[in-house]
Amino acid sequence: MQKKLLAETIGTFWLIFGGCGSAVLAAGFPELGIGFVGVSLAFGLTVLTMAYAVGGISGGHFNPAVSVGLAVAGRFPATSLLPYILAQLAGAVAAAAILYVIASGKAGADLGGFAANGYGAHSPGGYSMISALLIEIVLTAGFLIVILGSTHGRVPAGFAPIAIGLALTLIHLISIPVTNTSVNPARSTSQALFAGGWALGQLWLFWVAPVIGAVVGGLVWKVMGERD
Template sequence: MGSAVSTTASPGIAARFAAEAVGTFILVFGVVGAAVLAADFDSGSGNLNIGFLGVALALGLAVLVAASAFAGVSGAHFNPAVTVGLAVAGRFRWRDAPWYIAAQIVGGVAASSVVVAIEAGEPDGTLEKARATGFASTGWGQLSPGGFTMLSALLVEIVATCLFVWVILGVTSSTTTRAIAPFAIGLTLTLVALVAIPVSNGSFNPARSIATAVWGGGIALAQLWLSIVAPTIGAVIAGATFRPLFLRPHAPERARR
């Protein structure tokens, strides 16, 4: 879930690795922390819980601030599916993709581990309850807030990720729109999350799903494949179709990192 905003600077791979790890940490800490700690706070007593809307906003805000901070270093992918989609579109070098994906997974797992440590301080055993119900993991059936089927979860993750990557490619294609890219991308994530959270719990990001599945265990790990495969398919579709659908033949894209 990142902006992939291009810059003229050329930071080294270590700096880009760090930016992707920290940016993904912010994303996962924001959305998983909101989902686990605040979405159903005290079972909604006193209207202190934030619900689906709050989680969707947390996701969009996390990407907005992380992209604003680190786009100039790494391009702000924060999502293995985005990295793959940009590479398919010719906007990112394939040789750098494994480093980016590794950084994103490291940052995501670190963030979910911090959320676990925070939740462990709650005195009523909510950590055990959260882990028993999948720890905000994405999937279908038991992991779907609405009990949706595997096909429904697969479709919403493919379509939502495709739309998301199209927006990334679109707003970063022109210097006139690049300045607003973090805002457009963050709002797009909020939009698709509002649709997808009831269905699949809203992934669009394999790093985010891996980060929660390692703590959700059992069924979360068994269903993790969908939250890796579906966003990747959506991103590949977006990357492969963006140029023929949206760019004029005489207006080639500039090369991206």
């Protein structure tokens, strides 16, 4: 179990450092900025690379909602949920802390929302709480279906990380304007801890919606696809 938890910590660290790091450090430059398309790709690439690197050890969840969805679908023991979630949070917070120190090292640095997730006045596109709730539920459910389907025994082995990474890229392309994209409570928590204020006040939604979406995705797959 210790090796699995270490793999989850490292994988989640890479996800937050690479994905949120691209948003905080690389997205905002007028000439060189990668924009939201680049940030979307960065999140997808972090999952793809770490799924290949450590997915064989821990399953490559890197996300409390994914762990919950896999448990609902019968692919993951519920007794391991809490240790996995704590490991994911540890990796996410460590990545956010290092990223905060790096981003603060520039003279006159303005970290803004520090890539935190939000709705209403803190949605990149000004979308409401209901919009944020719905999109996070729907996209997390879809993400779980992709994960469960691509890792099923009926599918050729070795390609799942590609499908999962591309799915996360697509999710970000859709929802960055709405919530700055969560679908991952660990990702939201780590950034909110350093952004503070409004980000902590709105963090509840980025636990509730992804977990609901994960449960829905897990149940849909269990009914639709989890059979020999």
